[in-house]
Amino acid sequence: MKKEVKHSGIGINLMLLITVFFGSLFSSCYTKDDVPVVPPTVSTDPATYTVDITVISDKGALEGVSIYPMNLTTNASGKSTYTQTGSGNVVFSLVKEGYENVSYTVSLPKAANGEKVTVPAIFFMKAVKVEEPAVYNILGKVFDGITNEPIAGAKVNGTLRGSDVTLAEKTTDADGTFAYTEVAEVGIYDIVITKEGMNDVRYAATLQQVSAGQVYNFNLEVPMYEKGTVEGKTYALSCNIIDTDGTPYNKNVTLVYRNNDEEAVKMPVSSGSCMISGLKTGTVTIFVKVADSKYNGYAMTYDLSAFNIGTIINLPVYLTLAEEGNVSEVVLPDEPTMIDVPEVVADPEVETSIAVKTDLNIPAGALKEETLITAIVRGVIENAVIADETTPITDETPANAAFVTGEFLPNGLTFEKPIVWNVVNPFKESGHVFDELQMQYSVDGKVWSDVENEVTYKNGVYSTEIHHFSSYRMVVTSKVDTATASQALTMGTILNEGAKPIAKGEGKFSYKAYKGSEYVISVEDALAAAGISDAKITIMLKKAVEMKQIAGIDSVNMTGTNDIEIIPGWIYIATGKQQFVTKTYTFGIDGKEVKVVVREAKAVVISGRSELYDQHHTHGGHITEGGTGGGAGE
Incomplete structure (x- = not known):
């Protein structure tokens, strides 16, 4: 838009008339003879024009209006100034955000050289009409579905489905209300409402696009119910x-x-x-x-x-009845509980069975929550020497025997306070007490390991603390001392009467060796020496010192072979010895030492040499240890 602003030349003509008038006046006061006449000075500089600009709108002065092509900007009063020389039309283009662009033309009149002319100019800018955008709101109220009372403090979260747009978390106020105002994007919002002690609630809020300037409210009425219920039902x-x-x-x-x-x-x-x-x-x-x-x-x-x-x-x-050696009991955290296991009765047809009475003493606070505990107890005397592939039984391994085993369930249950396993001494009537018992545990009931649980004895009862459930057993244990001795063996010879050498391993000789084990002091003799007589204790010690080899040491015929070549006319002379190990097992019973001694035949060591038969014959057929070769026994 261009607009023209015109200004008249009346002011300039008036100045010229005044100049002419006063020039005539002065000229009439002087004569040619009185004062010399000086011609007037005429400026050669062009006229200068100043345009005082004021920009306004229907609300008053406009600051920050950009004026082109002069690159001017109006101040807080909407004013700016433009200066140039020379007359003519000047076009001012006005730009400001929020307003329509507009251009104005100002006409600058002609003026005499050197003259300064100021031209006022008022420009008007029209505001652009802005359409208000549509407004989208999600409004809700949360209340108890049974009482209809408002629920304050519920957490509300929203996510625009199919995108990563989320709404900031809201919390319902005292009236149970919440509001998402001026939601930026339309679509389906998944609204999740949570409150401690109440079931989570999920709603879909669909915001449909409306025309500019309209307000779209999506209202939610949200009933919540106590956690775990279905619409309040239980x-x-x-x-x-x-x-x-x-x-x-x-x-x-x-x-x-x-x-x-x-x-x-x-x-x-x-x-x-x-x-x-x-x-x-x-x-x-x-x-x-x-x-x-x-x-x-x-x-x-x-x-x-x-x-x-x-x-x-x-x-x-x-309800079910507890059985022999087997009982289940509910243990409450705030109550001390004594689980009394029905007595295990000895089976007369099983020599190693034994009668056992036990209980579990569980103090208050040992468990965090209610638990059904099962105790399964059996009384069977069995060998309890610990051994596996990585730790085999050696001559220094003590003899052990278990007499009571308890499986306590649930397996792996751990206690806040230790519980106590009590076992009534099964030999109480005969008056015999084991001085020391070892505790062992097992996860699977097959592989057993020693534990450091101390076993005490008081008033006819063995007791030990248990910190977690597994299978446990009480073991009668011994101390062991070993002594070794060697015995020379009578060995045969090999005479090469042929014309060819006898290769290594092709010749044979015979000898007698020993196998098996024997009691030096038997279990019966050891108990008799200590003044103890009880059939079950005898069985227990025999089970502990159970002989894995032949009972009794017997001689057996053996053969050996040369391990060096025997040349014709030479004789292979073998010598040998056998090791015997004596093990003394000491059990502590009734404050006495019960010593059971076992002797076992162990390894045979063979050595030998080869010499001329005539030389050997002249020596009188003696046998010596050592030599240039050795033989192998079989």
């Missing part, structure tokens, strides 16, 4: 405690249940039944503890999703 259990004869069990019963990961709840049991209500979806574990130790404890976990929500579920709890 399960109920009707538990009936039933004795082994099928009748209700009306004696002292403790029933505890745990719904999911919530704290356990103890329920009163009246007339053998109780009602458990308000159970939430998930699982429920029932623990039943019977005061009478002849009954096993009961524990079972049920998946409530198998039942219809809101229904009452009938749950019969059938």
Whole structure:
């Protein structure tokens, strides 16, 4: 847009008239003879024009307007100044964001040389009409689905589906409300609302595009329900405690249940039944503890999703009797518990079986939560020497025998406080006590390892602390001392009467050696010397010092071979000796040392040499150790 601004020349003509008038006046006052006449001076500089610019809008002066091509900018009062020489039309182009661009033309009149002319110019700019964008809001209210009371403090998060655009987390206020205002992008927002103790809620908020200037509100009414419930509905259990004869069990019963990961709840049991209500979806574990130790404890976990929500579920709890050496008991964290294991009775047909009575003493606070503990105990005398491929039994290995083994479940259960395993001395009636017992444990019941649990004896009971569950056994152990001795053996010879040499290993000679083991002091003699007589102790020590080889040392015929060549006319002379190991096992019983001594025939060492037969014959057929060669026994 161009606009022209014109200015008249009246002011300039007026100045010229004044100049002419006063020039005439002065000329009339002087004569040619009085004052010399000086001609007027005429400027040669062009006229200078100044344009005082003011830019306004309908709201007043406009600051920051750019004026081209002069590169001018208006100040806070909307003003700027432009200066040039020479008359004519000047075009001013005005630019400012938010306003329409506009151009104005200012006409500068002609003026005499040297004259300075100021021209005022007021320019108007029109604001651009801006369309307001559409506004999108997600507004919501969260309330309890049962009571309709508002829920404050619920966390609200939103994500634009199919993108990585997220809405900042909001928290509902005291009225249960939240608001996302001026959401930048349209689409489907997945809204997730969480609150501790309540079920999570998910909604899809769809923002549909509307015209500019419109406001689009997506309103959410969000009911929340207690965690684990379905729209506020829960399960109920009707538990009936039933004795082994099928009748209700009306004696002292403790029933505890745990719904999911919530704290356990103890329920009163009246007339053998109780009602458990308000159970939430998930699982429920029932623990039943019977005061009478002849009954096993009961524990079972049920998946409530198998039942219809809101229904009452009938749950019969059938009690079972504890068996010999086998009992299960519910242990509660806040109560001390003594698990009394029914006595294991010795089997008269099994020589190594033994009667054993044990219990577990579990203090309050040993467990963090309710647990069904099972103790399985057996009394069997068995060899308990620890050995495997990496640590084989050696001559220095003590003799050991176990007399009681307990498997305690659940395997791997760890206690906050140690529990105590008590074993009544099975030889109490005969008055015999083992001075020291070793504890061993096993994960699989096959491979056993020593542990440092000390076994104490008081008032006829062996006791030891247990920190975690596994299989354990008490072992009667010994100390061992060894002594070795050698015995010379009578060896044969090999005479080469042929014309060819006898190659290494082709000749044979005979000799007698020994195999097996024997008691130097038998178990019976050792016990008799200590004044101890009990058949089961005798069996235990025999089991500990069980002979793995032939019982008794016997001589056997053996053959050997030369390990060097025998030339014709020469004789191979072999010499040999055998090692014997004597092991003394010392058991501590009743403060006495019971020594069992075993002697075993061990390795044979053969050496030899070759010499002329005539030389050997002249020597009288003596046998010497050493020589130039050796033989191999077989």
